[in-house]
Amino acid sequence: MELITEIWQGSGLYQMSGGQAVMLLICLLLLYLGIVKKFEPLLLVTIGFGGLLSNIPGVEIATGDGLLHLFYVVGITTGAFPLIIFMGVGAMTDFGPLLANPRTLFLGAAAQFGIFATLLGALGLTYLGWADFSLREAAAIGIIGGADGPTAIYVAGKLAPDLLGAIAVAAYSYMALVPLIQPPIMKALTTEAERKIEMVQLREVSKTERVLFPIVLLLLVALVLPSAAPLIGMLAFGNLMRECGVVDRLSDTTQNALINIVTIFLGLAVGSKLSAEQFLDVNTLFILGLGIVAFSIGTASGVLMGKLMNRFSKQAINPLIGAAGVSAVPMAARVANKVGLDANPHNILLMHAMGPNVAGVIGSAVAAGIMIMFTS
Amino acid sequence: MELITEIWQGSGLYQMSGGQAVMLLICLLLLYLGIVKKFEPLLLVTIGFGGLLSNIPGVEIATGDGLLHLFYVVGITTGAFPLIIFMGVGAMTDFGPLLANPRTLFLGAAAQFGIFATLLGALGLTYLGWADFSLREAAAIGIIGGADGPTAIYVAGKLAPDLLGAIAVAAYSYMALVPLIQPPIMKALTTEAERKIEMVQLREVSKTERVLFPIVLLLLVALVLPSAAPLIGMLAFGNLMRECGVVDRLSDTTQNALINIVTIFLGLAVGSKLSAEQFLDVNTLFILGLGIVAFSIGTASGVLMGKLMNRFSKQAINPLIGAAGVSAVPMAARVANKVGLDANPHNILLMHAMGPNVAGVIGSAVAAGIMIMFTS
Amino acid sequence: MELITEIWQGSGLYQMSGGQAVMLLICLLLLYLGIVKKFEPLLLVTIGFGGLLSNIPGVEIATGDGLLHLFYVVGITTGAFPLIIFMGVGAMTDFGPLLANPRTLFLGAAAQFGIFATLLGALGLTYLGWADFSLREAAAIGIIGGADGPTAIYVAGKLAPDLLGAIAVAAYSYMALVPLIQPPIMKALTTEAERKIEMVQLREVSKTERVLFPIVLLLLVALVLPSAAPLIGMLAFGNLMRECGVVDRLSDTTQNALINIVTIFLGLAVGSKLSAEQFLDVNTLFILGLGIVAFSIGTASGVLMGKLMNRFSKQAINPLIGAAGVSAVPMAARVANKVGLDANPHNILLMHAMGPNVAGVIGSAVAAGIMIMFTS
Amino acid sequence: MQNELINEGLTLMLAGMGTVFVFLTVLVIAMTLMSRLVSRFQPAKGAANAGDDEIAAIAAAITEHRRQ
Amino acid sequence: MQNELINEGLTLMLAGMGTVFVFLTVLVIAMTLMSRLVSRFQPAKGAANAGDDEIAAIAAAITEHRRQ
Amino acid sequence: MQNELINEGLTLMLAGMGTVFVFLTVLVIAMTLMSRLVSRFQPAKGAANAGDDEIAAIAAAITEHRRQ
Ligand code: NA
Numbered sequence A, B, C: 001m002e003l004i005t006e007i008w009q010g011s012g013l014y015q016m017s018g019g020q021a022v023m024l025l026i027c028l029l030l031l032y033l034g035i036v037k038k039f040e041p042l043l044l045v046t047i048g049f050g051g052l053l054s055n056i057p058g059v060e061i062a063t064g065d066g067l068l069h070l071f072y073v074v075g076i077t078t079g080a081f082p083l084i085i086f087m088g089v090g091a092m093t094d095f096g097p098l099l100a101n102p103r104t105l106f107l108g109a110a111a112q113f114g115i116f117a118t119l120l121g122a123l124g125l126t127y128l129g130w131a132d133f134s135l136r137e138a139a140a141i142g143i144i145g146g147a148d149g150p151t152a153i154y155v156a157g158k159l160a161p162d163l164l165g166a167i168a169v170a171a172y173s174y175m176a177l178v179p180l181i182q183p184p185i186m187k188a189l190t191t192e193a194e195r196k197i198e199m200v201q202l203r204e205v206s207k208t209e210r211v212l213f214p215i216v217l218l219l220l221v222a223l224v225l226p227s228a229a230p231l232i233g234m235l236a237f238g239n240l241m242r243e244c245g246v247v248d249r250l251s252d253t254t255q256n257a258l259i260n261i262v263t264i265f266l267g268l269a270v271g272s273k274l275s276a277e278q279f280l281d282v283n284t285l286f287i288l289g290l291g292i293v294a295f296s297i298g299t300a301s302g303v304l305m306g307k308l309m310n311r312f313s314k315q316a317i318n319p320l321i322g323a324a325g326v327s328a329v330p331m332a333a334r335v336a337n338k339v340g341l342d343a344n345p346h347n348i349l350l351m352h353a354m355g356p357n358v359a360g361v362i363g364s365a366v367a368a369g370i371m372i373m374f375t376s
Numbered sequence D, E, F: 001m002q003n004e005l006i007n008e009g010l011t012l013m014l015a016g017m018g019t020v021f022v023f024l025t026v027l028v029i030a031m032t033l034m035s036r037l038v039s040r041f042q043p044a045k046g047a048a049n050a051g052d053d054e055i056a057a058i059a060a061a062i063t064e065h066r067r068q
């Protein structure tokens, strides 16, 4: 009898708190979004399952000596996992469209306004007394607007580890929602005529330029903004391995086995921050709200910059490709292409949108570097 | 002259103890069994070679700052290696046959009796004064009867690190010996008529069921037995990656590069526990003896449960598939199939035996959870 | 205004020291050698880029909590990375030519004279008061003559971590320069007639011999020179996985994903030692000078041993294959083949040179073991 | 004391086998329910597309090679 | 104090957007210069060898299989 | 003291080259013995199955693709 009591008291049903039950439902929702809706499945499935594991009562998984806590300490507090993922992103990214049309970097720059506007928004909530975000926390929340998962996780791990779970979930969820969030904003800010603008075909980019690009990028970071060097440096390293042509076996492994292994561990580690105490907080709601504001402002400023550049440029620029400047590679570029096709069925913007799209990755890494420098 | 003396005194021939020499021979035997006899080669080759390295006199490899000790500390004391392997097992396991015929879970449950009977046997040896096993050690020895390598290593790492080497060697050796150990027991406990029983073909299992299964499994563990959550959770996570269809690149890497890398390091780390002081002990003989008892009792109770279910079930059940409930995937299922074919050349039991076979994996993970909960 | 000052003072341009600027140029040179000249690109590209990252002013990358410093601590100070690479080398090496003609081991032995002569040279510089190398440092410098990257990094990590950057750069650079360094020495020490010697075709080697070889090798190390056991042991383990035929999936992963991942991290970690303070030192010049002396003496003693063996052997031996005894697999064997072809267009020495070539790997691992034993 | 150890062992055995059976019984029930719900909401789609999967896998492999 | 926080935020926003634009402007200039230098020293080699790359990749894949 | 360093170096050189030669001589002997023993107990099976290996490898690769 006593025995049965002991087993009953050891059961999850007995020990589970209401918060844990709610978190289990939220994590099931993340899995649903990942698996059925195919929203960023690589991360939402791993984060969601990690979250399930982290909310099982009475067992150390996401805390103490638990495996997910181990992954968190080894990979997130050190920054190693997001940096290795960034190296993999570099190895998988073709910077050719950017090299063919460097001006599109300005579109990637403009879209980062979403980051800083959101930072200000988070501080405004504190000013109003609704929330209590520090400058570091506000900076970490703002980076959601960068629409770049590893950058957001890297910055949150450095500046606001307590908010990491909510920030990562917001970042990946909204990246998946880009096809819903962006088009209305893009259409509201452009005229039918602008959306119909066709762009001249991109020039071919030589292998030499491709090889030199990551080195030039790194050297400029070294000279101008050293605090962005870890992120930009690993991105450039991955891209150099891809383009240099003499270490293809390293590049292949980086793009496959290595990034996959680290993605699994990163997802589980982020999931370990989805505990009820940390996630079920009014701050999470603010973060989700600020995140969507960040995406919207980023999209809008990218499109407005596109309109501006179109006015002053010799060659026509379709402002829709400015929306791709938020990153969310390659989703945002596809959205720009699709909205363009809706207006003009002969208008293939995809490659033109890839330029601002990858520029957005660089832009938000630069913004991340500034934030880390300013708040440390 | 003095120099030659120094070199001679630094040589292995001079420093080697008798125990180390014996261990080198035992490790060569493990390599022989793995390479020539093809007994669980992935583990016996790596463990055997790790054992050779660990018994080289006068150099830190399995101790102090040595590489194998590093692997042990990083991967076994944390539980990370067996849990990652379990994730890989989940990614490689098709739970379809179990979903098509859930009742076979009872066969997997019954076969776990071998675990607990052996636990009792180990305590009996202590009672008789022949051995001196604590409850924790007895539990770790019992888990050999689970016929599941990573589970045994995980439990031994938690409950009885000193016995890890002997337990791992026993578990993998007997898993390899399943085709020799099981058939006589299966034939002794069944009639010719029972062995001839043909079973109706399994129904097809939809993708939705396959995707939901690991989630349902995890939620039940969370509700009923949280202490089994690390093992079952990683198994379920691997299986979800396999079945969900949206993260195939993660599933592929888990089934290939990741599980292979961890297997190499796990084998070497287990080999580091094959030092003469720890392994050359009368306890090792008891463990080897208890291990074979565990396998035999597990096989017998699986078969007897099969007979019982056949009597009370509407659809005929061939009791031979009960023997597959010990796990030892997929060896035990093949053995059941072969013994069935011997009795009736038209009797293809393989898929029917896969149900209890994978049920045995879940069953022993559950048993492991109970043991860890009870003895901590 | 104040703000702009702060950003300016945070910039790399403001903070950069002259030494860092020089190191950036040196690292660009390493990248040039790796990418354009294809000198050992797997290592020179990763080391070179790691060096660039390490010389960015004002940010912790190669120090403190920085990622490259983390890689260095985890992988180099423990010896794990070079040992895992050595396991991969074992899995990729065919010891067949050596088994077919074991005498070529003597050529691999003779070529190690370069190591010890260089050790003496380094001590001579100290004696003359030009440099200030300790015995441990001199030993680590000497190992450059082993023409084997992971061995050099392993030894330097143990005996002279401060010189690791220079030693690794020297080792890989000279390995790439083998086709320039060796031929003049080979031609100066041999007659036209010797270079024309054709050798009888190698016998076929059975699978059993191939499987037994790594085990025999490990047991001999255990008996004779335990301090070489970590290096030789991992080499033998990799080779056993390759040849035993029952763990092909582990062997494949070792030869591909695992060695590639570790190569990336090893290269970056070595690059973290290319900081201006450590590298821009007169010692680096001495190390570069001693390194080329080491290669030259090793080549010469291999060739001279080849002449000696040819005189006293029943079967003719072309002394050119002695030059391959320095290792630098497979470059040195190809050089021997090419110089042989120049003298006699029908003279295919490649497979004959592979024997001393892989013998050189074993030889320098043995020399490394002796040095570690003597100086610890 | 030794007797106590045996008692603990017996307790663990009872509790263990009990929990294993309870857990797996609950799992059987859950799986059966799940299957029924799934088959109700999603009438038999069958697994006849194995052949297609194979073809897709080969196509993917070829694409992979081209991409590398 | 709260006001100060908003001020810090505004500063960070100005500095941040400023640095992003400065950095990316410098990058645009550097890339344009680089492209001109490259095209001067290395007249258009073109990227017409994509087809060859593909064939080489397939050949490599086949070799890989044979080697395994 | 400096002289002592040179002496240590000379000692290490002698011991080192000596051990390298002793070790590799023992290895040559062991390999030769091993080869003789192997060829006695296992008369020449040859390595003529290279072609088969290759076919097996390709078959395995195809299976692998199907399996994925
Ligand atoms: Na971005």
Ligand code: NA
Residues within 6 Å of the ligand: B145, B146, B147, B148, B325, B326, B327, B328, B360, B361, B362, B363, B364, B365
């Ligand atoms: Na089992």
Ligand code: NA
Residues within 6 Å of the ligand: C145, C146, C147, C148, C325, C326, C327, C328, C360, C361, C362, C363, C364, C365
């Ligand atoms: Na060598």
